[in-house]
Amino acid sequence: xxxxxxxxxxxxxxxxxxxDTQAAVLIDPELSRIDHYKGLLAxxxxxxxxxxxxxxxxxHFSASKELGKALSVPVVMHRLSPAPxxxxxxxxxxxxxxxxxxxxxxxxxxxTRDSMSLVMxxxxxxxxxxxxxxxxxxxxxxxxxxxxxxxxxxxLLKLKPETLVFPAHDYKGRSHSTIGAxxxxxxRLQKTERAAFVEMMQALDLAAPTHLTEALRTNMSGGKxxxxxxxxxxxxxxxxxxxxxxxRIGGNSGDIVVLDLREKxxxxxxxxxxxxxxPRGQLELRVNKELPDPTQRILTxxxxxxxxxxxxxxxxxxxxxxxxxxxxxxxAWREAGYPLDS
Ligand SMILES: [Fe+2]
Numbered sequence: 001x002x003x004x005x006x007x008x009x010x011x012x013x014x015x016x017x018x019x020d021t022q023a024a025v026l027i028d029p030e031l032s033r034i035d036h037y038k039g040l041l042a043x044x045x046x047x048x049x050x051x052x053x054x055x056x057x058x059x060h061f062s063a064s065k066e067l068g069k070a071l072s073v074p075v076v077m078h079r080l081s082p083a084p085x086x087x088x089x090x091x092x093x094x095x096x097x098x099x100x101x102x103x104x105x106x107x108x109x110x111x112t113r114d115s116m117s118l119v120m121x122x123x124x125x126x127x128x129x130x131x132x133x134x135x136x137x138x139x140x141x142x143x144x145x146x147x148x149x150x151x152x153x154x155x156l157l158k159l160k161p162e163t164l165v166f167p168a169h170d171y172k173g174r175s176h177s178t179i180g181a182x183x184x185x186x187x188r189l190q191k192t193e194r195a196a197f198v199e200m201m202q203a204l205d206l207a208a209p210t211h212l213t214e215a216l217r218t219n220m221s222g223g224k225x226x227x228x229x230x231x232x233x234x235x236x237x238x239x240x241x242x243x244x245x246x247x248r249i250g251g252n253s254g255d256i257v258v259l260d261l262r263e264k265x266x267x268x269x270x271x272x273x274x275x276x277x278x279p280r281g282q283l284e285l286r287v288n289k290e291l292p293d294p295t296q297r298i299l300t301x302x303x304x305x306x307x308x309x310x311x312x313x314x315x316x317x318x319x320x321x322x323x324x325x326x327x328x329x330x331x332a333w334r335e336a337g338y339p340l341d342s
Contacts, residue, residue, distance in 0.1 A: 001101070002044050008033050010171035011060050014125060016101055017046040023099025025050045027118065027125050028168050031061035031225065034070070049098035052076045054127030054168055055115040056083065057219050058140045059209035065222045078107060080114040085222040090116060106155050110148020111136030117156060123164035124179070130156050131167045132177045135188045138201045140209075141216065145201035149194050157183055230306055233313035239327040240299055246338050249274050256297045261311050262330070270340040272301065272333060280307050287318060294319050301326035301333075 002017035008030040015037065017024035024046040029037055041048055051064045051073050065085040068075040074087035076096060081089065090096065092107035096118075103118040108129040115136070118125040128136030129151050138145040161180030183189055191197040209215070218225050224232075248256055249272065260271050261280040271277070278290050280302065291298065298320055300308040308325045315323035326333075334340065 002046065004040055004044075005166070005175055006030075006033060006036065006040075007170075007173075009060070010169045012166065012168055012170060012175075013037070014166060015040050015044075016120075017044055018099035018101050021099030022046045023049045023101060025052060025096070025098050025101055025103065026067070027052045028054055028057075028127070029063035029067055031063045031066065031228075034063050034067055037063070037067065038071075048073045050074055050076050050088075050096060052096070052103075052118065053081070053083070053086075053219075054117065054125060055112045056081060056142075056216070057168075058112075058212055058215050060211070061215060061225055062219045078105070078114040078116040080109075082114070082220045083222060092116075106151075108151035108155055109142075110138055110144055110146075110151045112140070113142035113144070113147075115151070117151075119159065119163075122162075123166060123176075124156065124159055125166050125168075126156060127168045130165060130182060130186075132165065132170050132172075132174050132182070133186050135186075135201075137204065137206055139204065139206065140212070145198040146194070148201065149197045152189065153192065157189070230309060233310045236316055237309060237312040238324045240324050241327050242333055242336055242338060245272070245299060245326060256299055257291065259298060259300045259311075261300055261302045261307055266303065266330075268342065270330070270334070270342045272330070273339055273341045275301070275341070280311055283311055283314065284318070287315070287320075291315075291320065295322065296320070297322040297324075299324050299326060301329055303329045304331055305329040 004015040006013040011030050013029045014027040015024060026037060026048055048071055051068050053062050053064050064075045075085055076088045077083055077086040079089040079091050090105040094105045096103045103120055106117045106119055108115050108117045111128040115127050115129050117127055117129055138148050159179050163179045165177045165179060165182060191200050214225055217223055258272055258275040260267050260275040260277050263279055267277045300311045302308040305328050312323045312325035
């Protein structure tokens with residue numbers, strides 16, 4: 001079997017592939033590593049058959065939807081997953097077959113209600129149910145320490161002691177463990193009585209993970225991250241440098257409409273000479289009146305360069321085919337010492 005473990009910060013993804021049939025399965029991919037996974041598939045000459053998310057992640061962005069769409073590969077999650085982009089939903093005991101790979105789903109709720117572990121001959125992918133020297137937390141949406149206790153003690157820990165454990169997270173650079181080693185050494189598993197275990201989990205008082213809202217929002221619904229929105233807009237528009245713009249407005253050639261998209265107060269305080277004011281919030285409503293010539297060259301800018309990128313992409317979508325965004329914003333313009341009007 002081809003086996004690749006890809007660590008992204010503390011997140012662990014796994015690529016498994018059957019050498020005889022070239023069928024591959026990717027478990028818990030992370031959004032920022034899509035090109036890396038594609039590279040691995042190409043390097044091993046294997047074809048992805050399934051993308052599996054072990055649960056709704058609350059601390060990082062799943063690549064499942066994007067990658068599934070890009071490669072036309074079904075996304076597999078537990079039956080209770082809220083994600084509308086899950087193409088195949090597994091129940092406890094269901095088996096996923098890809099070539100010679102057979103992965104049996106164990107429903108192991110507790111960290112989340114839709115958590116599942118995937119069992120193979122010699123190993124188990126435990127998601128965030130069982131971690132090396134720890135367990136997933138149970139205080140985030142749909143978490144439940146009682147369920148986690150049952151998932152661990154009635155299911156995972158009953159696997160053979162030599163079973164290899166590959167979790168969805170490890171923040172200390174470790175790749176795997178075994179069920180036997182976890183039973184012996186995992187501090188949380190020493191609380192073998194339900195009440196003591198639940199009490200320990202409820203007393204953890206952990207800080208909320210960074211990006212919690214954005215991760216839940218995107219992973220539960222298949223929505224986009226803000227970074228994705230910006231990257232998609234940026235891919236659709238050309239940019240103009242501060243220097244180039246300065247030369248063009250200095251030459252007073254009048255061949256470019258410079259649009260300031262900020263709020264009125266900001267525009268009145270200072271702006272790029274010759275700029276016209278059209279706040280981003282009114283762009284679509286006023287565009288026909290303000291920009292009657294769709295063949296006109298238009299440059300958008302804002303304070304830091306993000307809103308202007310979105311706006312230039314919108315203008316291009318509306319048919320202003322020569323819209324560009326400033327590479328930078330007013331902050332950079334001021335810092336570089338270019339002229340200002342107020
Ligand atoms: Fe998680």
